[in-house]
Amino acid sequence: MRLRKLALLLAVVGLVCLPAPAYLPALADATSPPPKVSNSYRAETVSLANQSDVEHIVRRHGRAVSISVHQVGQRYSAGEYRAPNETRETLETAMRKGTARTAAVGAQADLRAIARNNTYVHDAYGEREQYYRFSVEENGSLVTARNVTLQRVANATVERGAYSYERLSPEARETVDRVLRNSSDGDGYRPRVNDAFVDRLPALVEKEGTLHSITAYTHVDDFGFGTALVVGLGVAGVGAVLLLVGGAVYAVAWWRE
Structure with a gap:
């Protein structure tokens, strides 16, 4: 039962992390100073x-x-x-x-x-x-x-x-x-x-x-990946790993039962 709860927790955290490339840049835009002119x-x-x-x-x-x-x-x-x-x-x-x-x-x-x-x-x-x-x-x-x-x-x-x-x-x-x-x-x-x-x-x-x-x-051309997007991609990667680990933990819990 404890393994299933751990698997569920890992899955929830992973699902929250996956869309980070979308919401972290938006959050950064909302909280950062206005952009500079070109x-x-x-x-x-x-x-x-x-x-x-x-x-x-x-x-x-x-x-x-x-x-x-x-x-x-x-x-x-x-x-x-x-x-x-x-x-x-x-x-x-x-x-x-x-x-x-x-x-x-x-x-x-x-x-x-x-x-x-x-x-x-x-x-x-x-x-x-x-x-x-x-x-x-x-x-x-x-x-x-x-x-x-x-x-x-x-x-x-x-x-x-x-x-x-x-x-x-x-x-x-x-x-x-x-x-x-x-x-x-x-x-x-x-x-x-x-x-x-x-x-x-x-x-x-x-x-x-x-x-x-x-x-x-x-x-100045402000092209390229923003810091928030890079961080978001990293967080999404962590989320994917957590989902995989959560799935593995759930499989182990199911097998033991």
Whole structure:
């Protein structure tokens, strides 16, 4: 009788251990901190008085005030525009000739929307990356484009896109400070998905009169087996052994009777 009770106990414990690869990772997810984002970030000091920094600001943060014509095309716009190809062709013509017209109602609506959110247009995949100040007139039927310098684009990017450190929330300041503290060496700072300000990165931040450019430094793929899953597999293995031992003990008890 005692052997049967022991066999039953071993079987119950084994059955509890077998699904460990399923419930241990779920338990770990429920009790562990939120996961980290896929990028680590570093900050560097930049200045509008330095030409290389001007190029860096435009290249890394210029989307705050500009759009590349390739983003308008049907392949990249993901349904954002009503007439993407016509809109792109109109912008490209304006960049080449200075002005362009379109009679397509959809393109006119697209051009008005683009002008509301952007001041400059360029072609990131062109032979040379020239920026143009563009305007939309006559209800979207007329587009005018004029060459501008990178300095002007950088000035506008900082003026409209840079965050003031003093105006950030305490939580956002802490995220920025962690990036700044970890930028001198190592792999930068990799924030968690729920950290304040992480949804605005990359970003320009002005702190105490110094302009910092925060950009992605490395990309991390969190693939592979998690610790909880590995432990769960081990526990499941123990459970399988316990079931076998329990079965053997029960067989011995039955044979003795």
